[in-house]
Amino acid sequence: MASSANSRLEILTRHLTSAAFASKAGSDGENLEWIKISPEVSEALKTGSPIVALESTIISHGMPYPQNFETAKELEVIVRKNGAVPATIAILDGVPCIGLTTEELEILARLGSKARKTASRDIAVVMAGRENGATTVSATMYLASVVGIPIFVTGGIGGVHRHGENTLDISSDLTELGITPVAVISAGVKSILDIPRTLEYLETQRVTVAAYQTDEFPAFFTQTSGCKAPARVESPEHCARVIDANIRLERKSGILIAVPIPREHSASGHLIESAIQQALQEAREKKISGNAETPFLLARVNELTGGASLASNIALVKNNASVGAKIAVSLTQLQKHSGKRL
């Protein structure tokens, strides 16, 4: 335990030193702290308590206001109820923030797509421009790993887009998973994407992929995708053992744990599927591509299903938050014995 806490302290000390350096380096003499960790998250890092990182693109671009604000708050409540500290991550006025206040969550929720969708490649630009950035899976993973948070909950990750073999439109979520040792708990990959190629690409990136209590890789709104998952995990403890092994191995790559949407919320799956097909067709006709494609498809599918997809989306993220927090608690217990942390 002492050595675990020490290793977290080492990480923090490194970052505080970097922040001080950044401050000194600021040519205009301003205090340019480059990262802000909330007091609660900072305390949890020091004491080695379980923490769950949460992303912010899901708030700004993934859902409309006010459901996005309500969901963001509820996710934090669920994480707490299950014994972990939530750390929603975003960039506010150019400062990466680990752990947001309710007021900050509301700012992001109201900004919606006016906040910049920030993938890992965009972090430096958003910081330099002192912009507000909603972090995607890739950017959230990166920032979580920088401060030593090994578990991150989201709804769905990006992937290989359909026709990606021609367009090379592959989300940087997949490459970040290849180089950043954070476990991402998601409901799999939406069928707006090419699921078989996404799984192939994850293999190429050396990402450990496991489905939770099922043999099949889930497709976000539906429990099944027709693709077999490379591995199966049975419980939060089992997930924690996989994450712990990855940390001990120092593989420096991520883990994707795919949790199927709860059965009672997957009923509208087929309705949603046909809306997805229509939205995809419209995106092609309107020539919408790149990082605008996912937000367009999500919003259009929600319109076409009369809000059913949003209700399912909220339900599955909440379920992921509960599973993710339990995994974080198990991992902390395991690491009390092994002493090895991210």
Ligand SMILES: O=c1[nH]cc([C@@H]2O[C@H](COP(=O)(O)O)[C@@H](O)[C@H]2O)c(=O)[nH]1
């Ligand atoms: O079902 C969803 N998939 C993906 C996203 C967001 O979109 C990002 C991927 O975007 P792109 O495909 O442009 O890489 C993810 O990291 C996540 O933040 C989302 O909100 N909902």
